Amino acid sequence: MLPAEFVAYVQSEILVLRILANAANGILPSLKNNSTVELRAGEILHHVEESIFRTTKMLKSGPRVESFQGVCLVTDSRFIFCSAGKTFTVNLRNIIGCLPNTFGVEIRSSAKGAGEYLFRGNPAVATAILRTAVGRANQTIVQKITELPGRHIARDVRQRVWQAYGGRCADCKSDQYLEYDHIIPVAKGGSNDERNVQLLCRKCNLVKSDRI
Numbered sequence: 562m563l564p565a566e567f568v569a570y571v572q573s574e575i576l577v578l579r580i581l582a583n584a585a586n587g588i589l590p591s592l593k594n595n596s597t598v599e600l601r602a603g604e605i606l607h608h609v610e611e612s613i614f615r616t617t618k619m620l621k622s623g624p625r626v627e628s629f630q631g632v633c634l635v636t637d638s639r640f641i642f643c644s645a646g647k648t649f650t651v652n653l654r655n656i657i658g659c660l661p662n663t664f665g666v667e668i669r670s671s672a673k674g675a676g677e678y679l680f681r682g683n684p685a686v687a688t689a690i691l692r693t694a695v696g697r698a699n700q701t702i703v704q705k706i707t708e709l710p711g712r713h714i715a716r717d718v719r720q721r722v723w724q725a726y727g728g729r730c731a732d733c734k735s736d737q738y739l740e741y742d743h744i745i746p747v748a749k750g751g752s753n754d755e756r757n758v759q760l761l762c763r764k765c766n767l768v769k770s771d772r773i
């Protein structure tokens with residue numbers, strides 16, 4: 562028989578690999594919020610982890626490193642860091658880079674939150690989830706601009722459709738230029754319900770419009 566410790570180690574490694582593979586396919590875990598941080602209605606929680614935020618302040622006397630021990634949360638729209646000394650929220654669309662390092666990730670942001678985050682667990686997991694969430698948040702914006710009134714697909718519906726299709730085109734499995742498509746067009750009585758919405762890449766969507 563294998564030692565229990567070894568079995569637990571292998572199981573946790575398999576779980577990590579599964580999370581990484583899913584994140585690479587655009588699928589993120591949806592967690593129950595047991596933290597003390599309030600989320601918005603409909604906001605989906607993807608990750609919670611104890612972490613240390615380290616930021617460098619440029620003072621006249623030279624650079625000074627400040628660090629805060631707290632918890633970070635990744636949702637479908639925000640990165641949140643919460644600690645006794647410092648709490649802030651970063652819109653995922655303001656994150657311009659997530660660079661993995663040995664213990665965690667360095668976030669580059671056009672707003673708040675720039676700095677180094679050290680995670681308690683496997684830093685690859687938090688980094689993969691954050692990167693995928695940032696990619697998805699940006700995809701959502703593209704979609705908003707192209708939407709026409711009356712065909713509005715609610716944000717939670719879009720998130721569930723994205724999860725269901727793994728961030729890929731329903732026809733050709735491409736992950737580029739994705740659009741939310743009404744399977745039965747609204748003009749022909751189709752609804753905005755998730756059962757009537759699929760992910761299509763622009764190319765397949767154009768082919769479909771020609772057919773209808």
Ligand SMILES: [Zn+2]
Pocket residue numbers: 730731732733734735761762763764765766
């Ligand atoms: Zn396609």
